[in-house]
Amino acid sequence: MQTLNVELAERSYPIHIGEDLLSQPDLILPHLKRKQVAVVTNTTVGPLYLDKLCNPLRDRGVSVIPIVLPDGEQYKNAEVLGKIYDALLENRCERHTTLIALGGGVIGDMTGYAAATFLRGVPFIQVPTTLLSQVDSSVGGKTGINHPLGKNMIGAFWQPKLVLADTTTLNTLPDRELSAGIAEIIKYGLIRDIEFFNWLEANMTKLMARDPAALAYAIRRSCENKAEVVAADERESGERALLNLGHTFGHAIEAGMGYGVWLHGEGVAAGTLLAADLSRRMGWLTDTDVERIAAIHRAANLPTVAPSLGTAAYLELMGLDKKVQDGKIRLILLQAIGKAVFTADYAPHLLHETLQTTDA
Numbered sequence: 223m224q225t226l227n228v229e230l231a232e233r234s235y236p237i238h239i240g241e242d243l244l245s246q247p248d249l250i251l252p253h254l255k256r257k258q259v260a261v262v263t264n265t266t267v268g269p270l271y272l273d274k275l276c277n278p279l280r281d282r283g284v285s286v287i288p289i290v291l292p293d294g295e296q297y298k299n300a301e302v303l304g305k306i307y308d309a310l311l312e313n314r315c316e317r318h319t320t321l322i323a324l325g326g327g328v329i330g331d332m333t334g335y336a337a338a339t340f341l342r343g344v345p346f347i348q349v350p351t352t353l354l355s356q357v358d359s360s361v362g363g364k365t366g367i368n369h370p371l372g373k374n375m376i377g378a379f380w381q382p383k384l385v386l387a388d389t390t391t392l393n394t395l396p397d398r399e400l401s402a403g404i405a406e407i408i409k410y411g412l413i414r415d416i417e418f419f420n421w422l423e424a425n426m427t428k429l430m431a432r433d434p435a436a437l438a439y440a441i442r443r444s445c446e447n448k449a450e451v452v453a454a455d456e457r458e459s460g461e462r463a464l465l466n467l468g469h470t471f472g473h474a475i476e477a478g479m480g481y482g483v484w485l486h487g488e489g490v491a492a493g494t495l496l497a498a499d500l501s502r503r504m505g506w507l508t509d510t511d512v513e514r515i516a517a518i519h520r521a522a523n524l525p526t527v528a529p530s531l532g533t534a535a536y537l538e539l540m541g542l543d544k545k546v547q548d549g550k551i552r553l554i555l556l557q558a559i560g561k562a563v564f565t566a567d568y569a570p571h572l573l574h575e576t577l578q579t580t581d582a
């Protein structure tokens with residue numbers, strides 16, 4: 223097992239990464255205020271891992287309330303969030319009850335938001351079971367739900383007490399979801415870690431084949447990158463925005479196509495290629511850079527061409543992004559592979575040209 227720390231003064235917490243961690247209650251028990259937990263999961267992950275996590279806790283005297291939600295990005299909404307509150311109230315949960323998110327980013331974001339808001343804030347633990355959630359969503363404390371008009375529009379910053387990333391759970395993850403996770407891994411290389419990007423290019427075949435050592439390294443390096451950025455800028459007043467590379471486009475794709483049609487990581491992949499295209503039009507990236515970025519996404523079986531929603535629809539959806547300031551869409555662009563900037567200072571006609579490439 224490897225352990226990293228997210229350094230946030232009194233809100234600091236460990237990230238444990240390793241095999242068979244689910245069934246090690248000693249990793250969880252020190253982080254509980256009382257021996258009562260509510261474990262939020264979904265109808266796919268529950269049958270696979272709920273007993274593995276909960277039985278050893280029960281054996282140690284912990285009272286466990288399981289809460290099983292429907293599975294899918296289309297359920298990351300206020301109605302399903304309400305089901306978490308219902309179960310917590312019906313079971314008379316208190317401020318010292320710890321919520322545990324067992325699942326991917328959808329479960330993690332919703333459980334975290336329920337924890338941030340139930341009784342004005344209760345502790346929570348992330349037990350991420352997708353590659354995407356192990357390398358990104360379980361770390362950093364962004365929690366929330368979608369609105370029909372936009373992704374993650376309602377939410378809160380609420381840090382977990384612990385992240386327990388059991389890499390054995392990835393054995394049951396579908397290939398398409400593995401690729402979606404790799405999109406966020408590539409992101410770290412592109413925005414701030416050229417050596418990691420070079421390593422990813424050299425090791426993509428191993429990652430796609432689920433080589434345990436390659437996966438373990440990619441998860442650790444991703445979490446190190448994310449933890450450093452979050453420690454420097456917890457609430458996204460500057461540097462943290464770089465973690466949004468490709469997301470303004472990607473979130474427009476997810477909302478525009480209907481939640482769940484394109485996976486989050488797929489939207490990020492196609493969105494990253496649009497950000498790269500605009501960066502080339504700005505004179506920052508070369509054609510060779512853009513081809514390198516496309517090639518690494520292709521090697522991960524990720525989409526590199528965005529759907530043709532139409533330029534007007536893209537601009538409308540992107541105009542609802544959380545980073546919009548004074549009505550201007552602010553974007554993360556690449557000055558080079560390994561160096562991103564957060565800027566409003568791009569020529570609007572170049573963004574239009576980029577978006578027009580999506581018209582079939």
Ligand SMILES: NC(=O)c1ccc[n+]([C@@H]2O[C@H](COP(=O)([O-])OP(=O)(O)OC[C@H]3O[C@@H](n4cnc5c(N)ncnc54)[C@H](O)[C@@H]3O)[C@@H](O)[C@H]2O)c1
Nearest residue numbers: 266293326327328351352354355358359364391394395486
């Ligand atoms: N908070 C953040 O910082 C942050 C970062 C990135 C993404 N996100 C959010 O995370 C979500 C995407 O997360 P995701 O990609 O994990 O999707 P997800 O949570 O929908 O999980 C993907 C699918 O895999 C299934 N699954 C989960 N673990 C499994 C396992 N071990 N074996 C078999 N199936 C398994 C799930 O049931 C689901 O069907 C989006 O809503 C996105 O907005 C949040």
Ligand SMILES: O=C(O)C(=O)C[C@@H](O)[C@H](O)[C@H](O)COP(=O)(O)O
Nearest residue numbers: 358362364373374462465466469544
């Ligand atoms: O942690 C962050 O900060 C990120 O931006 C990570 C992203 O991968 C993630 O998808 C996040 O949920 C997007 O946040 P949002 O603020 O654009 O909704």
Ligand SMILES: [Zn+2]
Nearest residue numbers: 406469486490
């Ligand atoms: Zn993301």
